[in-house]
Amino acid sequence: MTPLLEARGLTKKFGGVMALDHLDLAIAPQEILGLIGPNGSGKTTFFNVATGIYGADEGRVTFDGADVTNATPQAIYHAGISRTFQRSRLSLPLSIFDNIMIGNHKRLTQGLWFNLMRRSDLEREFEASYRAARALVEVFEPQLAERMFEPVAGLPMIDRRRIEICRALIGRPRLLLLDEPSAGMTHDETNELMDDILQVRDANKDLTIIIVEHEMGVIERITDRCVVLNFGRKIAEGPYRQVAADRHVQEAYLGVA
């Protein structure tokens, strides 16, 4: 099967540091891929290059057969890749609804005239968007769906994560990049969040996910396959149990015995 996203020889340098060192990586449609490795191994850098925040120094990224190397973040979003951020990047003064609508950009009519003058058409679009956002939030936390017009600033970390994931999902991406969704949450909260993510995926079988995570329980539970990075290079690849038993992986995490 042709991969949905494929990186070939992808390289990113920061000064003398090779954040990504000729990385080859492919993910099949509908797969859940875990991207793991010690701190500074290039996981988040890979997300940032894949979503166009950083340009690549060498190599190519293709998405669904099209070259998206060095495409703008905007073009990559429109192509169907959405992401969350390691450190939550919600717009705190804005409401839950507003934050989710930021992710719905491609489905909202953007013309000045439409927005200022055709208010009844705008209201219809607003109502449809509200229903879609509410339905999505209800999957994660029904109580949150009652508070759609409250500012995000007052919410606890788990709710912020949920909203960030809703923001990434509302535009119905084909590939979702989750950057450490468990950061700053308790064990139970993390498990709850993963249940919700799996529920969303069950409802939408076409969704492909790459997840960066340090919580190995999460990785074991939800991923089909793992890629392990160290110093920007791929050092192992395969189902979680297999890579966890790999000698190189153990060395990378624990230091050479």
Add this chain to the structure above:
Amino acid sequence: MQGARQQSRAPLLPGATALALATAYLIALLAVEKQSFIIGLLLVAIVAVLAANWLGWLAPVSRSFIDHEDTLGGLTILAAFAVAAFFHDNHFVLLLVVTVLLYTVATLGLNIQFGYAGVLNFAGASFFGIGAYTSSVLNAHTAVPHLLVLPIGGLLAASIGSLLLLPVLRTRGHYAALVTIAFALLLRTFLEVNDVLGGPQGMQVKGMKILGWSFNDNIEIGKIALSFYMSYFVMSMVLLVGAFILVRRLERSWIGLNLDSLRLDETAAGCFGLDIARWKITAFLLGNFLIGTAGALFGMVGGFVAPNNYTFAESLILGSILLLGGIGNPWGLVVATIVVVVVPEKLQTIQEYRFLLYVLVFIAMLLSRPEGLLPRPVRRYFPGWRP
């Protein structure tokens, strides 16, 4: 469980009462001449607002303004007309009222730029001045209908402002602000050395004339004599109401959301498809258009333009109105403009210390209430709409 809080509408009465009190107070403040009375009135206002805040009376007022915005907006227009009617033959007060109205339009423009899109503009007064120079030149040398001169002033301000687009898009935050300061200084120097535009002495601006009706003639209806500023007052009200509705609709649309999201986190906004440059340009041009339009009318009201009237200091005053009122809240701008324009004008004794007073007020403000007098509420796209 649909919270009762969301379902029921706040009562109209607190908002209407506050509006009536504010109107009566404003009339008193404008009517009183004696300095000691004025100082007394100002102290009364400060104590009253603090007491109302302490007693928790301000929250119901802001809730009724949120839930009954159209009704209270209509009542505010009536209140403005009541103030103007009270001073119908008083040139000085009416000029002050017109100044408040047009400065509010200009700060509404700044609000689109800074309050929503986060683009700092320290050349607000320059764009206001471009509008005023436009009406001076067009009214003197062309037969362009004066009603059209207003939007032309706005368009000219927006297009001259577009010279700044490239540097503003390439720089962020403070650096973009420096670019606008440099522009303000350059424009002033340009006007001072340019004799065609009157040089440092400036130029006359012919008064507004619509269909043979000259705005600079006093009006007599039966036995009542009205100041000629009444015509300008009506015109300024039309402009302000239009600008207010525009800014309101802009905020309550996907575009308002776009501007907020690019101000709060450009990187995240870009990752969700937002075309950063497009919306910064839209906000900058639209804001300058409003500022220039207000300036074009202001030039005709004052009858005179000179480089000295549109300095960096004036830009700072416009910016301070934004901070004082509550960034992003058009109602706050109305209140703040009244405070910033009317108080120094009435308090002749402090004229010299105007800037000192400003600085003190703003330091106190930023320390105690950084979100401004009337903080911006969460966006409600269609205020009457309930889930």
